[in-house]
Amino acid sequence: MFDGFTAETLARIQFAFTISFHIIFPAFSIGLASFLALLNAMWLKTRDHTYLALFDYWKRIFAVVFGMGVVSGIVMSYQFGTNWAVFSDKTGPILGPMMAYEVMSAFFLEAGFLGIMLFGRERVGNGLHMFATLMVAIGTLMSATWILAVNSWMQTPAGFVIGDNGQFLPQDWWQIVFNPSFPYRLTHMVLAAYLTTSFVVAGVAAWHLLRGRDGPVTRRMFSMAMWMIVITAPLQIFAGDSHGLNTLEYQPAKISAMEGHYQSHPDGAPLILFGIPNPAEKRIDYAVEIPKLSSLILKHSLNAPLDGLDKVPDDEEPPVTVLFWSFRIMVGLGFAMLGVGLWSLWRRWQGNLYGDHWLQRAAVMMGPAGFVAVLAGWITTEVGRQPYTVYGLLRTSESLSPIAAPAVGASLLAFIIVYFFVFGAGTFYILRLMAKGADGDGNTHDKGPLRVAVMESVKAQPGE
Amino acid sequence: MEFDLAFIWAGIIAFAVLTYVILDGFDLGVGILFPMSRDSGERGVMMNTIAPVWDGNETWLVLGGGGLFAVFPLAYSVIMPALYMPIILMLLALVFRGVAFEYRWRTERWRKVWDCAFFGGSLVAGFMQGVALGALVQGIKVVGRAYAGGWWDWLSPFSVLTGIAVLAGYALLGATWLNYKTTGELQRKMRRLARPLAAATLGFIGIVSALTPFLDPVYFQRWFNLPGSLFSVVVPSLVALAAWQLWKGLKHGDDLRPFLAALSLFILGFIGIGISFYPHIVPPSLTIWQAAAPDSSLSFTLVGTVVLIPMILAYTAYAYWVFRGKVRAGEGYH
Numbered sequence: 001m002f003d004g005f006t007a008e009t010l011a012r013i014q015f016a017f018t019i020s021f022h023i024i025f026p027a028f029s030i031g032l033a034s035f036l037a038l039l040n041a042m043w044l045k046t047r048d049h050t051y052l053a054l055f056d057y058w059k060r061i062f063a064v065v066f067g068m069g070v071v072s073g074i075v076m077s078y079q080f081g082t083n084w085a086v087f088s089d090k091t092g093p094i095l096g097p098m099m100a101y102e103v104m105s106a107f108f109l110e111a112g113f114l115g116i117m118l119f120g121r122e123r124v125g126n127g128l129h130m131f132a133t134l135m136v137a138i139g140t141l142m143s144a145t146w147i148l149a150v151n152s153w154m155q156t157p158a159g160f161v162i163g164d165n166g167q168f169l170p171q172d173w174w175q176i177v178f179n180p181s182f183p184y185r186l187t188h189m190v191l192a193a194y195l196t197t198s199f200v201v202a203g204v205a206a207w208h209l210l211r212g213r214d215g216p217v218t219r220r221m222f223s224m225a226m227w228m229i230v231i232t233a234p235l236q237i238f239a240g241d242s243h244g245l246n247t248l249e250y251q252p253a254k255i256s257a258m259e260g261h262y263q264s265h266p267d268g269a270p271l272i273l274f275g276i277p278n279p280a281e282k283r284i285d286y287a288v289e290i291p292k293l294s295s296l297i298l299k300h301s302l303n304a305p306l307d308g309l310d311k312v313p314d315d316e317e318p319p320v321t322v323l324f325w326s327f328r329i330m331v332g333l334g335f336a337m338l339g340v341g342l343w344s345l346w347r348r349w350q351g352n353l354y355g356d357h358w359l360q361r362a363a364v365m366m367g368p369a370g371f372v373a374v375l376a377g378w379i380t381t382e383v384g385r386q387p388y389t390v391y392g393l394l395r396t397s398e399s400l401s402p403i404a405a406p407a408v409g410a411s412l413l414a415f416i417i418v419y420f421f422v423f424g425a426g427t428f429y430i431l432r433l434m435a436k437g438a439d440g441d442g443n444t445h446d447k448g449p450l451r452v453a454v455m456e457s458v459k460a461q462p463g464e
Numbered sequence: 465m466e467f468d469l470a471f472i473w474a475g476i477i478a479f480a481v482l483t484y485v486i487l488d489g490f491d492l493g494v495g496i497l498f499p500m501s502r503d504s505g506e507r508g509v510m511m512n513t514i515a516p517v518w519d520g521n522e523t524w525l526v527l528g529g530g531g532l533f534a535v536f537p538l539a540y541s542v543i544m545p546a547l548y549m550p551i552i553l554m555l556l557a558l559v560f561r562g563v564a565f566e567y568r569w570r571t572e573r574w575r576k577v578w579d580c581a582f583f584g585g586s587l588v589a590g591f592m593q594g595v596a597l598g599a600l601v602q603g604i605k606v607v608g609r610a611y612a613g614g615w616w617d618w619l620s621p622f623s624v625l626t627g628i629a630v631l632a633g634y635a636l637l638g639a640t641w642l643n644y645k646t647t648g649e650l651q652r653k654m655r656r657l658a659r660p661l662a663a664a665t666l667g668f669i670g671i672v673s674a675l676t677p678f679l680d681p682v683y684f685q686r687w688f689n690l691p692g693s694l695f696s697v698v699v700p701s702l703v704a705l706a707a708w709q710l711w712k713g714l715k716h717g718d719d720l721r722p723f724l725a726a727l728s729l730f731i732l733g734f735i736g737i738g739i740s741f742y743p744h745i746v747p748p749s750l751t752i753w754q755a756a757a758p759d760s761s762l763s764f765t766l767v768g769t770v771v772l773i774p775m776i777l778a779y780t781a782y783a784y785w786v787f788r789g790k791v792r793a794g795e796g797y798h
Contacts, residue, residue, distance in 0.1 A: 064566045070519055071562035075555045077529045081544025082551055088544070089609055092537020093757040097765040100534035103527045104772040111523045112779045115516025116786055123786050163758070165609070167537070170760045401545040407615040411552045418556050422563055429570040 008400055010408040011083040018075055021419050025069030027374045030144055031197025032062045033137040040133045053217045057438045061430055063118055068426050087389050087399035094168050094176055095150050102146035110139035148189055152182035155391050156250045180250055184243040191236040196370025198228040203367020204434045206360035215439030219354055226344035233338040248298050253312045254384035257320045258327040259294055260284045261308040268292040269306035277321045318386045330376040333369050340366055470756035473535040480531055482734050484524035486727050491518045493638020495561055495586025505793050506650050513645040513791045515565055520780055534765050539745045539755035545611040546604045547596045547618055554592035561585030594630025598623030606749035629668030636661040640723040647790050655714055662710050669733055676740055683740045695739050703732050
């Protein structure tokens with residue numbers, strides 16, 4: 001099936017495939033864990049049962065998402081070694097300790113308290129259960145912190161020397177962890193996770209509102225998600241812009257490819273809105289552009305000079321077509337998200353947040369938008385790092401394991417079949433859980449292990 | 465005083481791998497024993513004995529991998545390609561069994577499918593871990609800083625033998641765990657199963673121990689010269705003691721003793737492997753000092769580890785304590 005592909009291409013496809021599947025789950029579970037902690041805290045504080053109902057509703061979905069994230073994540077922790085052995089040997093002294101800290105400070109925390117969060121409310125009482133829920137949420141954020149430090153170091157390496165044996169050796173851990181792109185990347189990703197989750201939650205609530213399953217729980221779900229979108233969407237656009245400026249400073253070739261700037265513009269670069277990249281001729285065909293705007297955004301001056309890919313040797317250029325499109329998809333969705341947020345704010349101000357069917361339809365349509373934007377964003381930054389694994393220092397082609405192409409082809413095929421089967425089924429179960437109304441209709445037939453726990457925890461509360 | 469950081473780290477990694485083996489050992493064992501019950505409710509009880517803790521158990525595997533990457537990056541980048549197939553198959557198998565914990569409860573029509581996934585995933589994961597161990601004991605070919613063998617080198621009669629041996633051992637851990645955590649007919653069934661599984665496990669320990677010294681003269685020396693030969697007397701005696709406790713515990717119908725005895729067998733087996741290996745991390749080519757990351761990496765990681773590992777052990781113990789006691793049919797964590 002993969003005849004004619006080199007072992008390098010196959011290994012790259014396999015890594016791209018497995019990590020793309022994987023990132024979908026953390027993007028959702030980071031946001032959902034914080035949402036659950038907030039819901040539980042609000043329930044304990046106000047004793048308003050809609051919060052508890054929402055907690056129990058999203059808890060079941062979280063359990064499935066988290067399980068998928070764990071198993072697809074274990075694969076990642078071994079794949080560095082199986083397929084990128086030279087990379088692992090050379091970067092291990094720097095990246096390894098950060099990944100070890102991720103496991104010890106994040107994965108164990110999540111795993112250790114997840115059981116108590118899911119099953120343990122009656123066993124440990126409300127206080128400790130709240131603590132466990134909070135630990136799971138903190139664990140997901142710690143995990144994001146470490147793994148983004150790792151990724152950022154690969155993009156903007158700092159604080160190291162290269163040893164006689166070819167290894168990157170740590171010199172200053174502060175510089176390694178807080179490398180130049182880390183704060184931007186971390187902020188951008190955590191906001192992305194919160195936005196992704198908000199749109200899923202909003203989409204589910206809107207779906208039920210559209211179907212006439214209106215009720216206090218569904219309304220609260222919709223309202224909370226819309227508030228979150230109003231707050232995070234503009235922050236995300238600001239964070240993305242700052243991240244872009246940081247990338248311009250450290251990885252200008254990536255920015256040129258994203259912008260579609262094959263040529264340098266000594267007196268003000270245009271912003272290319274759309275067009276068809278033509279890598280053979282090194283130009284953008286049918287470009288629709290706004291003069292000088294790119295220089296204004298990136299350099300805060302209309303006539304500032306901006307270098308293009310003509311200043312970069314051909315064998316150091318990232319693939320333009322992929323970046324050009326993935327970047328536009330991400331940015332387009334970002335502005336659409338802001339639009340939904342503003343729309344909801346206007347309706348809320350009018351006192352008609354729950355009556356606008358078109359807002360609800362938009363929310364359902366945009367339900368999966370966060371996942372698409374997250375994937376597009378990661379494709380932009382990772383493909384934009386090519387042809388390097390450690391930017392400017394270690395080429396992807398020199399990072400590979402000594403594994404024959406047929407072996408990698410076989411494992412890639414196995415990953416594709418298993419992932420589509422297993423995570424396809426998981427997505428189906430999640431959609432089925434989401435299809436149940438949050439205001440009580442249809443829930444009584446659920447036979448999951450959480451059901452009785454849910455009912456008993458409701459019963460156990462005073463004032464019920 | 466100079467600390468030998470590589471030595472300390474070899475100990476920590478060994479501890480992480482051992483913790484993984486005994487913790488995920490019993491929960492993979494529960495999966496391996498799944499077909500022993502045909503009743504869906506009984507299977508639910510079996511799964512519920514491990515549902516709140518399996519995720520934490522499996523995290524030790526991630527620490528084993530991530531820890532190796534951090535402190536012995538050369539060993540990581542040699543072992544992983546050498547064991548490419550068994551590792552990939554183990555990971556895929558763990559995907560199947562991991563999702564089964566939730567999926568099983570989300571469907572009635574497909575419940576049997578996910579029961580199969582849980583069993584098959586546990587079986588293949590356990591077998592591949594054993595195969596990987598066997599292949600590592602046999603030795604890995606290294607040239608320069610890279611693996612220099614083919615992609616089928618891992619497959620040999622010896623590695624298949626260790627694969628089956630680990631399966632028998634995991635099944636024993638699973639059976640004694642279920643004896644500890646369940647009641648009634650299920651508990652009696654597991655207690656009955658534990659005896660032949662114990663016999664098989666001991667038999668495999670004997671065969672593997674007898675074969676290992678002849679795989680490599682170095683192993684022979686380590687076992688039959690001082691100070692290793694002291695262990696050659698002590699370890700087998702302790703194995704005999706554990707086996708006796710296991711047999712007595714099963715005979716008297718004790719809840720906990722058989723499980724603790726089975727754990728002891730695993731710990732002793734692990735110590736045995738350690739004696740064969742030390743000071744190599746990738747036999748016969750790399751010692752722990754050759755594979756170790758520079759001291760700046762080792763000490764940076766160690767500072768957090770000495771704080772975090774005790775905390776992890778504490779809250780893991782707490783989670784086990786929260787979910788202590790018997791799991792009964794239709795009850796679970798409900």
